[in-house]
Amino acid sequence: MSVYAFTFDFIQVKDNDTILLITLISAFVGAYLGNKLLKKTTLTFFKWFVTIFMITIALLMIFGFID
16 A cells, blocks of 8 residues: 555546545445345355356357457
8 A cells, every 4th residue: 555655646636536536435335235235145146146247248258249
């Protein structure tokens, strides 16, 4: 973290303050909702979800929809 703190260009942050704020709020909302939803999710469902998601992404890449 200290490397990023000393080499980060803070001038560009001022140009993208709206995007940064939206991203920050989205991260907190996503973490909150994820915490609530994952308490109700079983490990078996999560494994199947990840498997189906990975197969879908692989097929989309094979057929050229994703670079």
